Amino acid sequence: MSKRKWNLYAALATLAMAAGASVAQAATSGRGNELLDNSNANAAIATSVQSSKAYHRASEDVVIQVSFTNTSASAVTVPQWLFDADDVDRSFLKVTRDGVAVNYTAALVKRAAPTADDLIVLSPGESRTASYELSGAFDLGEGGSYAVSFVGAAQNAMTTQAGESGSIVIGVEANPFRDLITAVDYQKAAGAGGISYTGKCTASEKSSLVTALTNAEVYAAGAVSYLSATPSPTARYTTWFGALSTANWNTVKTHYTNIRSVYNTQPIVFDCSCSKKNTYAYVYPSQPYKIYLCGAFWSAPATGTDSKAGTLVHETSHFTVVAGTQDYAYGQSAAKSLALSNPAQAIMNADSHEYFAENTPAQP
Amino acid sequence: MNRIRSAQSLSLFALGVFLTSMGATVPVEAAAPVELLSCRLSMPTTLGRKEPAVALLALRNSGKQPIAILKRNTPLEGWLADSLVVTRDDQPVPYIGAMAKRMPPSAEEYLLLKTGARRRTRVMLQKGYDVSLPGRYQVHWKGELMDVQLGKGPVNPALAQPQTVACNALTFTRTP
Numbered sequence: 001m002s003k004r005k006w007n008l009y010a011a012l013a014t015l016a017m018a019a020g021a022s023v024a025q026a027a028t029s030g031r032g033n034e035l036l037d038n039s040n041a042n043a044a045i046a047t048s049v050q051s052s053k054a055y056h057r058a059s060e061d062v063v064i065q066v067s068f069t070n071t072s073a074s075a076v077t078v079p080q081w082l083f084d085a086d087d088v089d090r091s092f093l094k095v096t097r098d099g100v101a102v103n104y105t106a107a108l109v110k111r112a113a114p115t116a117d118d119l120i121v122l123s124p125g126e127s128r129t130a131s132y133e134l135s136g137a138f139d140l141g142e143g144g145s146y147a148v149s150f151v152g153a154a155q156n157a158m159t160t161q162a163g164e165s166g167s168i169v170i171g172v173e174a175n176p177f178r179d180l181i182t183a184v185d186y187q188k189a190a191g192a193g194g195i196s197y198t199g200k201c202t203a204s205e206k207s208s209l210v211t212a213l214t215n216a217e218v219y220a221a222g223a224v225s226y227l228s229a230t231p232s233p234t235a236r237y238t239t240w241f242g243a244l245s246t247a248n249w250n251t252v253k254t255h256y257t258n259i260r261s262v263y264n265t266q267p268i269v270f271d272c273s274c275s276k277k278n279t280y281a282y283v284y285p286s287q288p289y290k291i292y293l294c295g296a297f298w299s300a301p302a303t304g305t306d307s308k309a310g311t312l313v314h315e316t317s318h319f320t321v322v323a324g325t326q327d328y329a330y331g332q333s334a335a336k337s338l339a340l341s342n343p344a345q346a347i348m349n350a351d352s353h354e355y356f357a358e359n360t361p362a363q364p
Numbered sequence: 365m366n367r368i369r370s371a372q373s374l375s376l377f378a379l380g381v382f383l384t385s386m387g388a389t390v391p392v393e394a395a396a397p398v399e400l401l402s403c404r405l406s407m408p409t410t411l412g413r414k415e416p417a418v419a420l421l422a423l424r425n426s427g428k429q430p431i432a433i434l435k436r437n438t439p440l441e442g443w444l445a446d447s448l449v450v451t452r453d454d455q456p457v458p459y460i461g462a463m464a465k466r467m468p469p470s471a472e473e474y475l476l477l478k479t480g481a482r483r484r485t486r487v488m489l490q491k492g493y494d495v496s497l498p499g500r501y502q503v504h505w506k507g508e509l510m511d512v513q514l515g516k517g518p519v520n521p522a523l524a525q526p527q528t529v530a531c532n533a534l535t536f537t538r539t540p
Contacts, residue, residue, distance in 0.1 A: 282444065282464035296467050311465055318463045327437055327445055327463055328508070333522050350465065 043163030044072040045122065047150040055171040058143070060301060062134040062172055066093075066150045068162055070122035077119040078162065083130045090137035094151040094167075102146065103139040135172075135302070136207055143174025199273030199292075209270050209293070211302060213263060215309030216316070219357040220260035227253035236363040239336060240356040242343030252347050255323035256357070259316045262289055280311045288319040304360045305332065314354040325350040400427030401477075401512075403531035405487075405505055411538045417489035419503060419534065425477035427514075432474040434511035434524070436466070440475060440485050443492040447506055450489070452499040461492040469511070498540040504533035 051064045070076050081089070095102040122128065134140060134148065149167035195213065197206055226236070231249035238244060241252055262268070266289050274282070274294035281293050291312065301307045317325040328349045329338040335355055339346040346352045407419040421439055425431045437445035443461025450457040477483060489495050489503065511524040 278467045278470060280465040280467070282462045284460065284462050285446075286458060286460045292462075294464075314465045315463075320458065327465070329526075330466055330510075331468060334510075334524060334526075350463070354465075 043161060044070060044076045045078065045162040046071045047162050047165040049148055049150055049165045049168045051148075051168055051170050053170070056135075056173065058173040058303070061136075062140060062170065063131055064093075064134060064148055064168070064170070065129050065131050066165065067127050067129045068122065069127040070124055073124050075121050075123050076161065077121055078128070080118050080120055083120065083128065085131065090132055090134070092150060092152050093132060093134070093137070094149050095134060095138045095140075096147045096167075097142065097144055104137060136204070136211065140172045141174065143172050145169050145171055194267050196267065196269050197272070198269060198290075199271035201270055201272035205272050205293070205298070206270075208298070208302075208308065212308035212312055213268065215303050215307075216312035217260060217263040219303075219309055219313050220256050220263060220316075222359075223256040223357045224253065224260055227256060234364060236356065236359060238339065239363060240339055240346065240352045242339035242346045245343070248343060248347045252353075252356075255317060255325070255347075255353060258322045259313060259353075262316050262319075262322060280306070281315050283315045283318050285318045285320045285324065288321050289316070291315045303358070305355070305358055307358060310354040310358040313357045314350045317350050317353045323353070324348070325353060327351070400425060400429075400431060401433075401529050402426055403505070403507065403529050405503065405531050405534050407503075407534060407536055409536050411536055413498070413539060415538075417495045417501075417536070417538075419487040419489055421485045421487050421505065421531075422482055423475075423477065423485075423529075424482040425479060428479055429514040430479060431477045432511075432513045432515065433477065433509055434469055434473055435475050436469055436473055436510050438509060439487040439492075439505060441473075446492075447508065448489075448492065449502075449504045449506060450493045450495065451502045452495070452497060454502075457493045457495065457501070459492060460494055474511075474513075495538065498538045500535065500537045502533055502535045505531045507531045 046069045048067050048069075049064055050067070053060075053063075056062045068078055068082070082092075091104055095104075120128065134146075138146075140146060147167040147169050150162070150165040152162055152164065195210065197209075201209070227249060231244060231246045233244040237249065237252075241248060269290040271290060271292045274292050277295040279294040280296045280300060281291055283291050297308060297311055300311060303309050317323040325348050326345075328342075328345045329335050330351055332351075332355055335346070335349060335351045338349055339352065402424045404422045405419055406422070407417070411417060419439075423433070423440075433440070435441040438447050444464045446459035446461070446463070448459075475483060495501055507529040509527045509529060512527040512529075513525060
């Protein structure tokens, strides 16, 4: 954008302020789901919150955007970490449900005084937008309507010169695993032997892995519970493992029992050094229980088809001491074909175990 | 001469079957492109105590069409699957390589063999299987190909044609 346009923008912004309207609203009017901030007219930086989606499925990330606009006549600075997608601190956001603050579960970061490199300069009228994923930082498991606003973080003075935003309301589907997860001893679900990390796992990756492991335990426990029933040719079983035989059913049940046992009793090591974009994860089957996560893993949904939790089930099933599965077929389409053509391979195929556990879309 | 003619007619037949199969959902079993592939696995029959075990995997397209082979989970791409059967003194030798969950393949994952073309790949056995101990080893590639297509490799996973190519078993002895 040219300097002249910026000046024009700044002039318009000033006019808008004078008229008692919000800069952010003026700049983005026409977008849905946005409310204006009037609460801190004196702040140099006006903030506003937006969401491109009004409703989020339980398996989806809940991403909102916050715009920071310099409404003053001089340049101001904001900390770079506000725009860092990998930063773990989201405590400057406030999320409420029915007027009650929702538990914040991520980190509170006390930061050293920023150097010039840590700051972003906003010229008068300039606006920058940051995206924040909420489900990893706030307990949204209950589902419902959540009000989200930017409030600044008390422990970070740098955020306080940004004014509080108005709030927007977003809908989130209740997490179907919520009851199960809260019933699970969290430490235990995270591997009784503990979790450790090698190879550059960032804080947000670690947090994401703990969630994935908890969900994977729920998946494994759900599969064991399902397969504890009398063997029968259910849609869910036959879709992924083919024609029913009691022996096959019991083999698969043993696999999930072993997988669940890993999550509850074994030390697990995660390595985040792989960046291959077309790979979710890999393991050395002869080296339990170390799982290497790659590029595609981080963009996978938390639960559901080809999710983070499902990928952990897939990888865990590869370990020779667990189930010793192979990769005969990748993807739902190929896994379904395999079930039809070769049940003996299907019950030893890692993706088939993943899809049965994910059960998405749900089959009885 | 006879042999060439039969190879030609086989290739035409395979092409016909292949084209027919594009519209159908049933995978083709007979006269698939894989039958136009010849496979040979070779290596020295005796290895010294510390000599690396390197096999040569040769694939040849004896058909009249280029063949695209998905290299995924075969010895053509390194060790991301337990694709060989290895025994030492008739006891199974476990796989020590990696296994990966992957997204649908891209075009770069295909090996394109023109008509009459041969590709030889060095297969570093010791990276996938512990073949360090002395003994008599047998190595057999299962020959499982996740997708084989005539022409340039397509990337629609729904149209993938899994095939099994027949390949010889080899034996070698590692001396103490």
